[in-house]
Amino acid sequence: MELNASQYAHYVFKAFDHDGSGTINFQEFVLGxxxxxxxxxxxxxxxxxxxxxxxxxGCITREEMREIINSIYNLLGRFTExxxxxxxxxxxxxxxxDKLDMNKDGIVTFDEFLETCLHDENITKSxxxxxxxx
Ligand SMILES: [Ca+2]
Ligand SMILES: [Ca+2]
Numbered sequence: 001m002e003l004n005a006s007q008y009a010h011y012v013f014k015a016f017d018h019d020g021s022g023t024i025n026f027q028e029f030v031l032g033x034x035x036x037x038x039x040x041x042x043x044x045x046x047x048x049x050x051x052x053x054x055x056x057x058g059c060i061t062r063e064e065m066r067e068i069i070n071s072i073y074n075l076l077g078r079f080t081e082x083x084x085x086x087x088x089x090x091x092x093x094x095x096x097x098d099k100l101d102m103n104k105d106g107i108v109t110f111d112e113f114l115e116t117c118l119h120d121e122n123i124t125k126s127x128x129x130x131x132x133x134x
Contacts, residue, residue, distance in 0.1 A: 007071045007074075008068075008071035008072060008074065011054065011068060014051075014054075015032065015047060015051040016028055016029060016032040018031065018032075020056065035047045041118065042114065042118075045113065045114055045117050045124075046110070048127055049110050049113050049114075051068065052064055052065060052068050052127075054067060054068070058110065059107040059108060059109050060097075060100070060108040061106070061108075062093075062094070062097050062106065065093050065096060065097045065100075065108070066089075066090060066093040066094075069089060069092055069093040070089050070090075070093070073089045073092075096123060096127065099116055099120065099123055100113055100116050100123070102115065102116065
């Protein structure tokens with residue numbers, strides 16, 4: 001599947017759209033922005049988790065992780081030289097996913113996500129690449 005910057009924008013939009021109505025009202029917008037800029041570490045991670053949980057079922061699959069990281073790289077790719085290869089992107093996504101999936105059951109729950117991120121600064125950094133593009 002072809003991913004591009006507008007898809008990433010779509011995912012970010014979805015993360016802001018708290019009630020999933022398809023539109024962002026002023027309250028949701030303010031809530032999203034204040035979480036990103038002033039939220040506690042847990043609140044920020046909850047927000048990031050929601051971004052990665054594309055279908056909103058409460059857990060992150062490997063496919064979802066690949067898709068978001070891919071779309072972030074696609075967006076960043078416009079500003080970086082040389083471009084990151086598709087394999088490198090996939091590798092990165094798999095490495096992050098394997099770290100997050102503590103019990104190796106193929107899905108990342110919010111508890112696993114929180115636990116890993118609060119103890120591993122590098123993971124938090126690579127997950128919050130979006131800080132630099134928002
Ligand atoms: Ca999901
Ligand atoms: Ca798991």
